[in-house]
Amino acid sequence: MSELRELYQEVILDHNKRPRNFRELEGADRHADGYNPLCGDKLAVYVNLDGDVITDISFLGSGCAISKASASLMTDAVKGKTLGEAQQLFERFHRMVTESELTTDVESLGKLAVLSGVRDYPTRVKCASLAWHTLRAACDDAHELVSTE
């Protein structure tokens, strides 16, 4: 079970059980829906902006522990950041969960580092990245449904 502990860390289980920023932002500046047709995970991301600074962010939806925890951690991580900074964070996060050998400086990812175990489960990478794809779509102001496929 040691491998599993690495995937389902306490922080992930906690964010799954008590997701942060788990609500709709009424009248949000930006909003997008994300969908993973392989597993049926669905989530909506809401963003308020001041210039290009993310002043508030929230999400709603249903999914596995990985996708829910990842969305929850993401909202905490990007609040107060500029869109450019959030995009950079996504790129580093994506590298962390997809690279075969861990070379990303996980320290710089803060709490998001708890999801680094996902890279050992290729089928679960999409669970971890759905929220981020959806955030990007919201920031690009794309109104269509974002899909992982």
Place this chain on the structure above:
Amino acid sequence: MFDVDGVRRDFPILQRTVHGKPLVYLDSAATTQKPRQVLDVLMQYYAHGNANIHRGVYLLSEEATAAYDGARTKVQHFINARSHREVVFTRSSTESINLVAQSFGRQNIGPGDEILITHMEHHSNIVPWQLLCEQTHARLRVAPIDDHGELRMDEFEKCLSARTKLVAVVHLSNSLGTINPISQIIALAHQRNVPVLVDGAQAASHMPVDVQAMDCDFYVCSGHKLYGPTGIGVLYGREALLDAMPPYMGGGDMIRSVTFEKTTYADLPHKFEAGTPHIAGVVGLGAAVDYISGIGFDKIATHEKDLMKYGTAALSEIPGLRMIGTARDKASILAFVLKGAHPHDVGTILDMEGVSIRTGHHCTQPVMERFGVPATARASVAIYTTRQEIDQLVYALHRVRETFPL
């Protein structure tokens, strides 16, 4: 007496480990494993007998043709078709359904006509009809199911109308395990002269299929769910229907003569088998139906029924587990959701314990919606499944509970 250990020795893959644990393969509903008897035939075919079939005047081609045609006869007997002309080889159950939709459907179904399916169909028995409806302006009607996952026969009968031109219904549901009262369905449809297609992809490895006794008009199944190779499917069609239907694909092997002015088509079943077929797949399927027949459905059904009873009881002991699909007449499928743990997390944790199950919507999204769940976890049993494997599943589910306490 059914010798499950002997059966298991026929399946080399069951010897392997995953994540350092013995493989507990409980995803036979997605695809069954293959016995040595099938693997040997495939190897022998490619190593010793490979040649293109029909029209070759040399020994190898004659042997390959005999093996191919011989396998058709085996499948004919396996489903008790009247003639080998009623057995068409395709790539899959899916292709078989698409063939009927595009060939029979486009010829016989028009604007305002109705195609009747059920709420428990696999996407492969929904989407081909939706495509046909778009093309012909026909309408798709869906007969409802109840909370146990049984077809509501009273509603089904009401859905049959003067406009119904075809009924397409699953024999054994892949996501619920429900066995539909197929003879009754067919009798109701036939009273109104409506032909019936039966999707037997899931059923054919668990119960004897007798297309004459059933009196269906089309029956489809897949080799890879029958202990045979992937990429090979079967379409049974009543000869008179197949005869009247236009070809689905054009090409070599499906013609009698070709000129630029006029082409005439080959007789059944070749009219529907354009191009070089999956010869090895067909030969492998022949070996697979021999294997199943050698064991016999009496023994298979007794063994699998015991596992279903044992598994259903064992799963009901898991705190927070809800079975999805509790029909009275059921086979092979143990689908469930666990409170507080998403099916994908369940699947990953089970995998670490060596237990392979399927998680997701199982290509039956309307069923998921009907039961108000985004996905389910599904274990499925087959001839090589043991009670010990069910125990291992239960053990692993307790590990899930440790990670995701109620």
